[in-house]
Amino acid sequence: MSVKRVVTHQEIDKKPALDVQSIDNFCLTLARDLLDTMHASPGCVGLAAPQIGVSVRAFSVNVTGHKKTKTCHGELVLFNPKILSGDAPVTAREGCMSVPELTGDVTRFENLAIAGIGINGEEIKIETDAFEARALQHEIDHLDGLLFLDRLAGPGALHIRKVYK
């Protein structure tokens, strides 16, 4: 069990993360760290490796039980993910563990198909929609060094997350 510190947007690596060559022990440890850190963070439904300081193309997602979830693949860890197709853009407000003070209105595909490699080295293809599709696009953005702050439609799309006591 290894819960890592989630880095802030000021610390996070803005360069695209690197593909893994094969699923080795490093990848298995990374997968465990992603899941442990995700489980230890209340309300967290997804975490990308750059958020725990590892510039590798890997993330974990689990949107089980979320009120906006339609299609759900449960707990996922994916390496080298690629978006195959997407359609029906929808705008919604999202936040990020690495940007704790702000939220933003971001347009994402409602329907999404992605491919990647699972922790057993198997090819995985996922077709999904709604909240799981949004979460996957958000995490893949992290692997390209992008935050939701890079996707805002305009000044009206940026919001403060807290109103201070």
Added chain:
Amino acid sequence: MQRYLLYANGPDRVGIVASVTKSLAELQCNLEDSRMTILHGQFSIMMVISVCPSSGDGAPASPAGDGQKYEDTNSKKLIENALAETAGHFGLYVSLVTLDDLSSAVPSQAVADASSGAVEYLCISVHGADKIGIVSSVVGQIADSGASVVDLATRLVDNAYVLVMTIALPEDASAADLEKNLVRVSSELGVSCNVSSASPDVL
């Protein structure tokens, strides 16, 4: 550190933002929160700026550059003087309000973080034919429900009026009751009203 709230407005022209921000940067002023927009042809700026006194560690050099000490007590005068030329050139009204540390640290009434579940954010949009009292009627319902307005914008184009706002609803208030009341006042005003969730999903 001294904070000011800067308001400026004038007929929209190219170069207002560049000129205002250049003057502030030359004085080592830091732009913090800001909103700028065009209201009926008036370019309107509101921003919180901060400036450090030059004495002490890590403070910026004297902007006067001639050995004149940059005292915190006269930073307001310096900023006003620096903006006077820009204001004259662009025909801007400029107002600088001193924020004390307390007022800048406590900007709003107490509502907690939405991610803790203690508050729900709602986006309310209202539109229809313009008439007196749309905002006051709608916001009156929001105040009665115990919610606070976080962000609000209105636009009047021809005779069409649009109001959009984000409100923070405390957990002990009922979104359903508020929506019912909003729909009622909206129909009395002959405008349509839509309420949607604006609570963020943390990914």
